[in-house]
Amino acid sequence: MSTKMINAKQTGHFSVKPQAPKPSFFEALASTVLTWQERSEMRRNLSELDSRSLEDMGLTSAMVQDECRKPFWQA
Numbered sequence: 001m002s003t004k005m006i007n008a009k010q011t012g013h014f015s016v017k018p019q020a021p022k023p024s025f026f027e028a029l030a031s032t033v034l035t036w037q038e039r040s041e042m043r044r045n046l047s048e049l050d051s052r053s054l055e056d057m058g059l060t061s062a063m064v065q066d067e068c069r070k071p072f073w074q075a
Helices: 003-011 025-047 051-056 061-069
Strands: none
Touching (some): 025 061, 051 061
């Protein structure tokens, strides 16, 4: 065990990693739009699966319909 770890345990002070800087407005916006696009594409792909594929995944057609009815911004 390193000396730093022993000292940290003895004093009760542990070093904390600095937090990553918050993304800029445009980075956050781009990330949100990308999430929306991915969600829309996944729902479109899900709607195109046949009943056997859905059954293999443990899904029913009613579950798929419910998911596909959601707007792209809703998780």
